[in-house]
Amino acid sequence: MDVKLDPSRDDLPLMANTSHILVKHYVLDLDVDFASQIIEGTIVLFFESGNRFKKRSSSTEVACLSESNEACKFRMPEPCQIPVTNTKTFSSKIGYNDFVICGKGEKDTSGKDGNHDNQEQASGISSSKYCCDTGNHGSEEFLLVLDCCDLSVLKVEEVDVAAVPGIEKFTRSPKLRNQIVHELVALPADRWREQLDYYALCSQAPGCGELLFDTDTWSLQIRKTGAQTATDFPHAIRIRYRTKPQGRSVTWTSDQSGRPCVYTVGSPINNRALFPCQEPPVAMSTWQATVRAAASLVVLMSGENSAKPTQLREGYSSWHYYITMPMPASTFTIAVGSWTEMKPEICSSNDLATERSFSPSEADFRYVGVCGHMEYPCRFQNASATTQKIIPHRVFAPACLKRVCQETLLPLIPPCLSAAHSVLGTHPFSRLDILIVPANFSSLGMASPHIVFLSQSTLTGMSQLCGTRLCHEIAHAWFGLAIGARDWTEEWLSEGFATHLEDVFWAKAQQLAPHEAQEQQKLRACLRWHRLQDEVQNSPEEMQVLRPNKEKTGHVSDSGSSVIRHGLNPEKVFMQVHYLKGYFLLQFLAKTLGEDTYFLFLRKFVHTFHGQLILSQDFLQMLLENIPEEKRPELSVGNIFRDWLESSGIPQPLQRERQALAECGLAQQVSAEVAKWVRVNRRPRKRKRKDREEVFEKLLPDQLVLLLEHLLEQKTVTPRTLQSLKRTYHLSEQDAEVRHRWCELIVKHKYTKAYRDVERFLQEDQAMGIYLYGELMLSEDPRQQHLARRCFELSREQMDRSSAAVVAEMLF
């Protein structure tokens, strides 16, 4: 695959040359300053260079691109390996040092003294100089390419790890720095604590020579004079840098109490405007970070320790977090703000299931054998971790949300965690922080290792929306984090699974009887069917495909770089097709296999693939292998690709399911209620005496959503009916999903008396308000357009950047 960037397109480049060299550990040391909205400090990167290198011969050759990365140790023989196409043509714009590492052993030429070329200005690399000619790499220097954007890089230097006292014990060649790093990286999992400590010590070792660097829009390129191969290139480097206030990885804003805070936004560019890194998921690394901020602030991060602050000089404190499970750098998250830890009120009653309510049958569900991932202290190998149903957790939010957190969120966490454990087994992560993020967060939730962000919109109404969303984010611990997509275009591998599992977890958390659970899940399928139809009608066909790269999925260039098509398209963020089609595929598979068999298989799959990256076929192949052939006629990986993953529109097999969806009892109940409302709506204002008052049934939140969606299909709904609807179901107090449909009704029928509900929604539920802006503008009603503009003006400053761009386009 050629890496050619067309600036007019919305593709996201992944520039890092991960085929040559891989980051194994990051040590961040940062100061967070709210006055300047800058995070400044150093990052030290520890590398391992490839030592089992592929031969560059025919295009049919199959090689594992991550030489030094054990992530390639998949159990499945075929799909884990990536066919390498023999591409020698590279865009000259960026330039690649695309050489071959031949030797196996490492040698450190930077060794003994300060024999480094520091004469040249650090930024003095001219791009023409390293435009590579793959045929002539003998005289070229190795170029480390890191993903980097919107950062001011101040200095890059080699770190003299040999100067760390006691480091000799790791190596027989104590003066060879790269050898020291190599042995430090290779320490066995049971010495993780010692390894972390030495990483920290090494990160503070003195520099031993500045390195040459240059930056462009998407990358930071570093080289060392005389270092021709990745093996020669320093394996521990320190970068001093600062972020920019407008950088797209972090959002500086204020919380619901009006106090300043900053958090990573789950932006399409991930963390590259927070720290220079290797973005491609194949670069799985561990990290540790020390972050200093004003003592009044709380620093939360994806770390496995629940850090407590250390008091520093007057008014400042520092927080230290680490992880020992290698993860893609894109999953790193940080949030700093004036948050309060929410604790349950002592005598709070809790009508949902508690830990004891779950059967212990899963305890004997153990798989023997070692894990398939690279070595780390894995919870799946720890007997007491495998039986832990509820992992330790904390909730943080601004103090003003204390009551709603205590009432809505806190009681839900234990039953949801426990439900997840009962379905999938071992929690991959040892603990969980949950943070209620500021109003401008652009989605309902986001999961990172050890930390989940939840939108304040999940806290409204009953527990339904909060519970399902929490279950969704908890499911990402397995699908999306512990098992990641090797190719980011296969987003369905995390979103489809999390959407499918959220229903299953939530039914268990509520302790529903099997038939009740089934009914509720059918109802949710109905709702998603509506949404999918809507999405398919209103989005470009090419955006509806779950595996857009087809047989090229997972391919990268020789250097390891690649391009994610439409990765920067602002509208993509708001599309749900990956969630919905992925969900329906998994539902279809579960039904074909039988639920019990499917979930037994899923546990086995998790056990095999946790800690690794996968492609669609890894899942599908293993699934099909586990079903006797007579049980799956016409079901093959190829057919599933064709019918579900590589076509736009609604998949054929799903079309056939349509009838079954209509047979849902809860949905039929809704239809009956809709009929009543239609009758009410048709009645003349002055009713005859003999007309009976309609008696309306009590509906579940999901039923309300469906009801309002049906009513949205009505041509006219009178203000009187709308008023009655609002009163009957207390619509202003329902959860954000219900209120969203209610607002759509208000807009469609220009029900001016309830415009305040729309205004409130646009301010408080920014994660979901985007479509409403569109509806308001489409109506071409001056009053509605004015309402949209006014709300946008009020929230524009705070609004998430992608959302603001999409809304601005609708409005002006």
Ligand SMILES: [Zn+2]
């Ligand atoms: Zn494991």
